[in-house]
Each structure stands twice: as C-alpha cells, then as structure tokens.
Amino acid sequence: MNLFEIMGPIMVGPSSSHTAGAVRIGFIAQRLLGGRPDWAQLQLSGSFAATGKGHGTDRALIAGLLGMAPDDVRIPMSHHIAAKEGMEVELGHIELRGAHPNSVLLHLSRADKRLSLQAASLGGGRVRVEAIDGMEARFSGESPTLIIRNEDRPGMVGEVSAMLGYHNMNIATMQLYRAHRGGLAVMVLEFDAPVPLMLRQTLEHLPGICSVTYLELEGT
C-alpha cells in the first residue's frame, strides 16, 4: 500500500469498505455506462445487504452513479439529489453465490444504453469489478483499463496486442474471458499510462471487435 493509502483516503464516513468503496463502485459504473444513468437498480449482497443501511451503502452507490467522489460531502443527500436530477432508483437485496461478502449487482440504463455490473468492495476503499453484463471481467480501476469485447476467433489477441505494441503502449496485465467457444469474448487490459483516444478508436475499427470501453480514474 502506498503512503497515502495508509494516511487516507479523505472520505465521507463511516466505512472505507461499505461507504468509500461503494461510492467508487458507483463511479466506475457510471463511467462505463458513459454518464449518469436514468434508471438504476441496486441489488446488495452479503454484508452490504446486512449492514448497508447503517453504513449508507445505498447512498454511497447512488452518489457514485451521480459522479461523486468518495470525499463528496453531498453523499448523505444522494437519494434526494438523484430524485431531483430524474434518476430513478430501485433498491433490493440479492444472494450472489460465491461472491465477496461486500458485493453489489447493478443494472443501469441511460437512454438506449444498458449495463449490468457486479462488483465487490475489498476494504480500504479499494474495489474490484467482477462481471460486466453477466460476463466475468475482473479489474480494479486503479490503472487505466481497456475492456474490449470481441468475436471469439483465432488471432484477435494477437491483433490487439500488436496494435498496442506498435503505438508503444506497454500492457501491464491482460486477462481473457468468454461466455462459450465461438461466442463473445472479453479482454481486460491494464496499463501504466493513459491510452490515447486515437488508439482506442483505431482498436474499435479492427474487424471482429464489438466494443472498446475505456476506464481512467483520477487517484485521490
């Protein structure tokens, strides 16, 4: 842990896992969606469901979906702010089998775009996305991250990594997931440096690539 993960973060209480981490999950979700959702269904699991209310986990998740950071003093009022901004929120509980104790499943929509996201709060405000749209995809959002959906066929990984190498982008970590053979696959790539927009657009136009989502969060 770096020095400011020990002395910090600056955050709205009461819990780094149940509050600060929950804000971060909401924030990552709205970034992946491309903006504030019009509709959000939050399903809390495990300890999030058991003690979430007293920890303000619901308010924290909504605050994140509204684009707030973990130290935003408006977090306690997020229900009210969501209502004012016209974001419809549904709250519920779910039992996510085998999931981390502090987990949540989010279903979101913004205009005609939909996204579902399962994520866990690991403690100290750190989080991990576990699945996107029902497909496994694990990343923390701590480094610039590319989530690429592509057809599951030979050569896709090579093409993407060659393109990144050509543009001098060093891949820090790379993970591959797929629903079933020959179906849709997901590549999750993490980088030490930001990935330029031009390069992301080039990747999006490669044959066989269905979508390229990029996540780059500023550290607090």
Place this chain on the structure above:
Amino acid sequence: MAFSSIEALLTAAKDMPLWEAILRSDLEDRGVEQADSIEKMTLRWQAMVAAVEGYDACERSASGLVGGDGGRMDAAPRHYVDSYGQQVIATALKTGECNACMKRIVAAPTAGASGVLPAVLIPLRGRHSDEELIRALYVAAGFGQVIATRASISGAEGGCQAEIGSASGMAAAALTDLQGGSPQQCADACAMALQNLLGLVCDPVGGLVEVPCVQRNVVGAVNAIAAAEMALAGIGTVIPCDEVIDTMRAVGDALPSSLRETGEGGLAATPTARRLVLS
C-alpha cells in the same frame, strides 16, 4: 519503495530525519515530485482539522447510537487530565462521531480509527507549526506502512488491534518524533503502543462503525501518549517493534471470525446489542 521493516526504516533514517526518509520513499514509490507529496499530506492535515472544526454536537448517526459525546467532553469540568488531555479525548470522540455521521474524515489508517491521529496532533497546534505536525503525519504513515505490510490494518482481517492498535502505534511514533525523540525511540513507542492493544477484538454493535469504535479512538490516543512519554523517558521494549508487528498478525490470524468485524461476537453479541439491532 515502501519499507518492509521498522529496522529498514531506521537504517534509512541514519543520515536524515525520519520524516524525510519516509517522504523520499514515497517519491520513489509513486514516481512524483516532493511538492506533490507534501501537498497531498497537507490536504489530509487540513481535512482532519476541518472535520473537528465542523463538528456539530447535535448530530446523531443514522442508527442514533452515537453523537454528541465530543460536545459533552468539551463542556465538562476536568478531574484528572490537563487541558491537552481533555482536548485529546474530545477530538477523538468528535472525529469518530463525524465519521459515524457520514461527514468527511481522513482514514488514518482506517475510517473506524480516524480519530486517533487528529486527537493527539490537533490539540498541539498552538505549540507546533502546521509544518511540524505534517512531518509528524509522515512519520505516522511510514510506521503504518510497515504495519500494513507485515500485519494488517483491517478489522475484518486482524480485529480492532489492526485498526485502533495500528493507529495508536503510528501516533506514538509521531508524538515521539515531534519532541525530538530518536528514530529508535519512535520505534520503541510504536512497539509499546501496539503491544498494549494486542488482541483487541473488532465487535461492532449491529456491524456499524459506532459502538464501541468511537470511544476506542480515545483509548488509541491516550495509549499513544503514554507510549510516547515512556519512550521519551528512555524506556525501551524487550520485544523489537518488527516482532511486535509480526505478533499482531499472528494474534489476528488466531482470532475467531466472530471477533473480526462480523458483528457476531464480543459486545455485538450482548443481549443489549441484540435488542438494539432488532429494534
């Protein structure tokens, strides 16, 4: 790189002040300029002060279990402690209550233990410059980093000793350094503070960061002051700081899960706590 032992930290501090050795390791670790690091620490210091200054004794947590104690402590006559001691207790309560009431605080090292460092440092503002107190935060963070690496700063992993205990060890080192104690004395202070709280369980009523968390911040602060006074008096520890930290990890591993933030054991399992959770 972050220090993996207190011994390595003391070695690095042979040719420079402790806080500077820790600052340098941060610059190397994160690849940033000195101004960036100092600014970040200054913001944390300012946020600690702002939380205490913005304290409202009328506020209550969502559950209604905590709130108002910082104000009560401020208003009460003193019986045993001096003015500093009273402010330490009040500041620990205020920060803990701010946290429980969803106000902005600084996790140091966690939200549940966020009151310990502000409690011992903020009442020193008249005696020490902000610059000196920010340097003390570096010392605290450096010790905390070793604790996090070798043991844990998570109540779910290591019990309350990992949260209030760690914060107390960090604060003891910071207080010792602030009065000109040697790096070895800082390590002794940290070791004493940690060993005094070994085995402290995490047993929050209703699973909330309220009872007994808020008041345990007071114990962390008072224990840190006692440990710093002892270290500055030349009292050392038999067991070296690194071994005490390793012990904290071993004790944390041996704690049953009911005493590690599950809200199932300790005070959380009392008839009163169960009744409060149901109501």
